[in-house]
Amino acid sequence: MILLDMTVVNVALPRIQDGLRFSDSGLTWVVNAYVLAAGGLLILGGRLADVFGRRRLLLTGVVIFAVSSAVCGAATSPAMMVAGRFGQGVAEAIAAPASLGLIALLFTDPKERTKALGIWSGLVALGGTSGYVISGLLTDLTSWRWIFFINLPVAVVVLLIMPRLVRESRMVRAKNAGLDLPGAITLTVGLVAIVYGLLQAAEHPWRSAPVLIPLVAGVCLLAGMLVIERRAKDPLIPLGFFANRTRTVVNATSLFFMAAFISYTFMLTLFEQHVLGYTPLVSGLAWLPLSVAIGAGIGLGATLTPRLGVKVVTSAGFVGAGFGLLLTSMIDTDTSYPGGILPGMIVFGLFAGATMPAATTAALHGVTVQDSSLASGVQNTMQQVGGALGLAVLVTLALRYSGDEIQRGVDPQVAMTEGYALALRVGAALMVFGGLLVMVLFERVDPELRDPTAEIVGETGAGRSWPSSARPRGRNLAGA
Known part of the structure; x- marks a missing residue:
């Protein structure tokens, strides 16, 4: 539900x-407000979940998300919509790390954990891609407001069921230990500044003040955060x-x-509607095969990871997904869906899906129960920053290349298609480069979370030490 709303607005924009009578520049903040809040607050959200309770933070995030969705659906002005989208981003920052942290604790068997993490990653990916389908259907058949209102019954079901299925857990803290507020403030403002600078790069030159000032300020703040964390008694992020x-x-x-990934879905949607003339409904339905391919890839990755290892599956997934992008970059103005779009979509979805359970396992490699939500917050932050980077760099590359070609007298549709193809090839190169880094630099990864003496703390705050073989499970979820 949460990740769906990162993309569900794109078709309905x-x-x-x-x-709501948005200006062209103001409309981008329907997307940017969400990315900015989530990207800047995810690490803080992960640490808050570890400290104050993962179930509590997850439920809090769901409540905030429901209220923010209602604000978006009832919006009567651009300011009201942007405020609601910012609230949805805050909710993701609170809920997403807590949910992944809980899954890592509920499933203590290595094979079960790999499958569970794969399902979690897959639902995130399917939420992102199905946003286009749901948006197209609801926008054409009802109203764009229902892409937000549809979240409310889902949130109610989660709030009613989850307390019955999941027990509370949080890290054990020393007496009188405080939350590292200087580190939290410096990290959050630094991440917000960097994400804001990247988003500004989509509209301004890289050397312009709106881009350089927040980027430089963000980097300086993150460097200052490292100094603060090195000296802090109870650091927000232990440097180790x-x-x-x-x-x-x-x-x-x-x-x-x-x-x-984000630039691929964004640009292909624009290509289908602006060049091929698809309606929002047809464009939304055109993404169904990607969802199916990702689901199949997740199942394949979850099966192969225990056999071949995290390094091999992650690396192969990156390279294969890059090949899918390369196939898609062969598009032209006469491209047909079955012959020009579908093959690359299936290859990309299958390999990207296979990567997800292995990469999530690697992101939690060697993490104790104490820091499980922090680790997921770091991973989700990198994904959000990566999405902003894709919009700022790859999409901007495509649009500026197209603009230059149009000024030279090239047909606008041809120029747009060539710009998208160029950006897709750059995205393919990034995927392959990432796969090579994984193959060269990964250590041998045991899928089991290394937490043999970690403590589980209940709602009362009383902690008990459990060996990994005897640690209580969330019975209803782990047995499913």
Whole structure:
């Protein structure tokens, strides 16, 4: 539900613009407000879940998301819509790390955990891609407002069922230990500044003040955060967290993966509607094969990861997804859906899906229960920043190339198609490069979370130490 709303607005943007009288530049903030809030707050959300309770933070995030969705659906002005979208991004930052942290704790068997993480990753990906389908259907058949209102019954069901199925857990903290507020503020503002700068790059030159000032400020703030964390008694992010080479590499390559993934879906939607003349409904339905391919790839990846290892499956997934993008880059103005779009979509979806359970396992490699939500917050932050990077770099590359070609007298539709194809080839190169980094730099990854002496803390706050073989499971979920 949460990740669906990152993409569900894309097909409906023209209707939202007409209904609320957005300006062309203001309309981008329907997307940017969500990405900005989520990208800047995810790591903080992950640490808050570890400290104050993962179930509590997940339920809180769902409540905020439901309220924000209602605000978006009832919006009567651009400001009201942007505020609601910002609230949805905040909700993702709170709920997403907590949900992945809980899954890592509920499934203690390595094979079960790999499957569970694969399902979690797959639902995230399917939520993102199905957003186009749902948006097309609801926008054409009812109103764009229902792409937000549809979240409300889902949120109610989660709030009613989850407390019955999932027990609370949080990290054990020393007495009088406080949350590292200087580190939290510096990290959050730094990430927000970087994401804002990347988003501004979609509209302004890279050397312009609106881009450079927030990027430089963000980098300086993150550097200051490292100094603060080194001296903090109870740091927000222990610097030793980044000492694990596999975790560091998979988080870095997540930038390439999401930059290519988000720009692929964004540009192909524009190509289908602006060049091939698809309606929002047809454009939405055209994404169904990608959802099916991702689902099949997740099943394949979850099966192969315990046999071949995280390194092999992740690397092969990156390279195969890059090949799918390369196939898609062969598009032209006369491209047919079955012959020009569908083959690359299936290859891309299958290999991208296979990557997800293995990459998520790698992101949690060597993480203890104490830091499980923090690790998922770091991974999700890199994905959000990667998505912003894709919109800022790859989509901007396509649009500026097209503009230059049009100024030279090239037919606008031909120029747009060539711009999209160029950006897709760059995305393919990023995917292949990420796969090579994984193959060269990954350590040998055991799919089991290494937490043999971690403590589980209930709602009362009383902690008990459990060996991994005897740790209580969330019975209803783990047995499913």
